[in-house]
Amino acid sequence: xxxxxxxxxxxxxxxxxxxxxxxxxxxxxxxxxxxxxxxxxxxxxxxxxxxxxxxxxxxxxxxxxxxxxxxxxxxxxxxxxxxxxxxxxxxxxxxxxxxxxxxxxxxxxxxxxxxxxxxxxxxxxxxxxxxxxxxxxxxxxxxxxxxxxxxxxxxxxxxxxxxxxxxxxxxxxxxxxxxxxxxxxxxxxxxxxxxxxxxxxxxxxxxxxxxxxxxxxxxxxxxxxxxxxxxxxxxxxxxxxxxxxxxxxxxxxxxxxxxxxxxxxxxxxxxxxxxxxxxxxxxxxxxxxxxxxxxxxxxxxxxxxxxxxxxxxxxxxxxxxxxxxxxxxxxxxxxxxx
Amino acid sequence: xxxxxxxxxxxxxxxxxxxxxxxxxxxxxxxxxxxxxxxxxxxxxxxxxxxxxxxxxxxxxxxxxxxxxxxxxxxxxxxxxxxxxxxxxxxxxxxxxxxxxxxxxxxxxxxxxxxxxxxxxxxxxxxxxxxxxxxxxxxxxxxxxxxxxxxxxxxxxxxxxxxxxxxxxxxxxxxxxxxxxxxxxxxxxxxxxxxxxxxxxxxxxxxxxxxxxxxxxxxxxxxxxxxxxxxxxxxxxxxxxxxxxxxxxxxxxxxxxxxxxxxxxxxxxxxxxxxxxxxxxxxxxxxxxxxxxxxxxxxxxxxxxxxxxxxxxxxxxxxxxxxxxxxxxxxxxxxxx
Numbered sequence: 001x002x003x004x005x006x007x008x009x010x011x012x013x014x015x016x017x018x019x020x021x022x023x024x025x026x027x028x029x030x031x032x033x034x035x036x037x038x039x040x041x042x043x044x045x046x047x048x049x050x051x052x053x054x055x056x057x058x059x060x061x062x063x064x065x066x067x068x069x070x071x072x073x074x075x076x077x078x079x080x081x082x083x084x085x086x087x088x089x090x091x092x093x094x095x096x097x098x099x100x101x102x103x104x105x106x107x108x109x110x111x112x113x114x115x116x117x118x119x120x121x122x123x124x125x126x127x128x129x130x131x132x133x134x135x136x137x138x139x140x141x142x143x144x145x146x147x148x149x150x151x152x153x154x155x156x157x158x159x160x161x162x163x164x165x166x167x168x169x170x171x172x173x174x175x176x177x178x179x180x181x182x183x184x185x186x187x188x189x190x191x192x193x194x195x196x197x198x199x200x201x202x203x204x205x206x207x208x209x210x211x212x213x214x215x216x217x218x219x220x221x222x223x224x225x226x227x228x229x230x231x232x233x234x235x236x237x238x239x240x241x242x243x244x245x246x247x248x249x250x251x252x253x254x255x256x257x258x259x260x261x262x263x264x265x266x267x268x269x270x271x272x273x274x275x276x277x278x279x280x281x282x283x284x285x286x287x288x289x290x291x292x293x294x295x296x297x298x299x300x301x302x303x304x305x306x307x308x309x310x311x312x313x314x315x316x317x318x319x320x321x322x323x324x325x326x327x328x329x330x331x332x333x334x335x336x337x338x
Numbered sequence: 339x340x341x342x343x344x345x346x347x348x349x350x351x352x353x354x355x356x357x358x359x360x361x362x363x364x365x366x367x368x369x370x371x372x373x374x375x376x377x378x379x380x381x382x383x384x385x386x387x388x389x390x391x392x393x394x395x396x397x398x399x400x401x402x403x404x405x406x407x408x409x410x411x412x413x414x415x416x417x418x419x420x421x422x423x424x425x426x427x428x429x430x431x432x433x434x435x436x437x438x439x440x441x442x443x444x445x446x447x448x449x450x451x452x453x454x455x456x457x458x459x460x461x462x463x464x465x466x467x468x469x470x471x472x473x474x475x476x477x478x479x480x481x482x483x484x485x486x487x488x489x490x491x492x493x494x495x496x497x498x499x500x501x502x503x504x505x506x507x508x509x510x511x512x513x514x515x516x517x518x519x520x521x522x523x524x525x526x527x528x529x530x531x532x533x534x535x536x537x538x539x540x541x542x543x544x545x546x547x548x549x550x551x552x553x554x555x556x557x558x559x560x561x562x563x564x565x566x567x568x569x570x571x572x573x574x575x576x577x578x579x580x581x582x583x584x585x586x587x588x589x590x591x592x593x594x595x596x597x598x599x600x601x602x603x604x605x606x607x608x609x610x611x612x613x614x615x616x617x618x619x620x621x622x623x624x625x626x627x628x629x630x631x632x633x634x635x636x637x638x639x640x641x642x643x644x645x646x647x648x649x650x651x652x653x654x655x656x657x658x659x660x661x662x663x664x665x666x667x668x669x670x671x672x673x674x675x
Contacts, residue, residue: 190529209507
């Protein structure tokens with residue numbers, strides 16, 4: 001049996017979101033203690049995605065590439081690997097573990113029995129970008145140990161299940177056996193520079209996103225389209241989209257309020273790091289308010305009810321959310337996102 | 339005009355290979371960027387002392403591999419998406435998926451990758467694919483067009499592959515400021531460059547690597563074959579010191595001159611002279627590498643000569659980084675407006 005599990009267990013912390021918890025753990029493993037909230041902000045994680053395909057919608061309140069962006073801004077070399085070959089990917093993971101290197105892996109949640117049981121994930125939630133850290137394996141018992149953000153203790157997974165979770169072909173977002181490799185410099189970049197840059201980049205991506213379904217415009221479009229869903233979706237589909245939206249905006253690994261709570265906490269830390277009170281006094285309240293607004297909206301999606309589409313409170317939320325989101329970005333841009 | 343035609347119409351590929359290709363991508367996305375600014379924003383100023391594994395593989399021009407396009411993307415507001423894969427079959431599979439995804443549905447996107455061509459690994463841009471199995475690449479080193487069949491790609495045996503897509507900021511409504519403001523990008527690039535040079539990774543990159551290399555030379559701790567491999571490595575990564583660039587210090591000096599205008603910082607223009615002198619010194623080192631490579635110098639003569647040249651270079655590099663850092667620390671950046 002090859003394992004870093006014991007050593008890793010001493011630094012692992014549970015978290016609010018898989019990617020940020022994983023990054024926190026990896027950086028701690030390399031001797032750098034950064035809070036999960038700081039990881040989120042350094043990764044320019046504030047975002048939004050809304051794409052309505054003919055048969056399904058994609059939702060989320062987080063920007064992509066968080067791990068890469070966080071590594072980059074701190075001067076850590078980062079490489080994201082994928083492989084269509086399950087065995088080649090597993091061979092590489094074993095090679096890394098044998099060298100004392102924990103492996104961040106992309107997995108499909110639906111294929112991890114421990115996750116399905118705990119979070120009651122159903123087949124409708126087809127997400128292949130969940131992150132776990134592989135820290136050990138036992139070829140005799142055909143088991144692997146992974147750390148997952150919701151659990152304090154390592155989870156033991158059958159090797160077959162792990163390979164299936166890594167190589168799952170779910171759509172639209174298969175994991176492709178993805179894994180990350182990091183190379184740390186002798187010291188990290190200046191945190192003030194990193195935080196300022198991360199905010200500036202986040203502002204840029206929200207204002208001028210690189211794809212149609214991203215950023216502030218996507219929030220505005222979502223809030224405008226939501227009341228019209230019954231005219232383009234049947235009830236079966238509406239029930240499924242309610243479930244997925246509720247999970248994506250609140251229930252599964254968002255830290256509450258569609259990631260806005262985590263971002264508010266990051267901004268508090270950023271305020272101290274940048275030694276400016278303006279972030280704390282002028283921007284944090286916006287994201288605290290947005291946390292509440294998104295929570296209230298998500299609560300209305302918990303159980304499908306067609307009355308939601310006409311509900312005045314929901315309509316008010318759909319007006320208020322995009323306005324406050326745009327306000328938050330404007331304030332960020334004025335203070336730290338130049 | 340097709341994407342291939344637009345990219346080729348941007349003129350010959352010149353200068354630092356990654357910069358030459360990335361400027362074409364930026365031009366295709368309607369962003370003009372001078373060669374000097376392009377180089378600087380890519381944060382390429384560095385030094386590497388490669389280990390045996392790196393020396394065994396095909397060398398690529400420049401030090402930081404895919405870091406250059408990654409940093410440049412961030413600086414301009416593009417989104418950089420790189421995928422590394424193991425195995426030629428997987429690489430071609432992903433290349434095809436990316437090409438079909440964008441060429442078929444939206445605007446074709448050029449794809450940056452690396453191919454083993456000649457003596458080394460070369461950055462190339464995939465700009466066309468026809469008949470499903472014929473690929474057209476633009477070589478970042480020579481500016482030549484390469485037409486390769488899928489079978490030729492699959493026959494190339496590399497330990498790993500990568501391909502990179504760059505997504506530009508959306509252009510639904512043309513917006514002149516859709517790219518990131520140059521001022522903040524230039525300042526950040528300077529911070530990043532100073533950090534990577536001074537911090538280093540182990541004793542493999544940056545100033546720690548320079549000091550270690552100097553020590554190894556002075557202590558005669560490297561065997562002649564190791565010295566020769568290193569000499570060849572430095573010649574390969576600098577294309578035999580093309581344009582007298584002196585490990586790209588001349589390019590960096592040009593960047594500092596332009597950065598001085600962007601940031602309204604005359605200090606930076608003065609610091610550029612440090613890097614021009616460094617370029618000349620590195621040029622002497624590379625000249626010695628060349629003479630050793632062609633057996634005009636013995637291993638012992640190379641070791642002694644390189645050791646003599648490197649120690650003051652390392653000091654001058656540290657001095658240059660310190661000057662830039664002093665300027666950056668003087669600059670008020672984080673106050674609330």
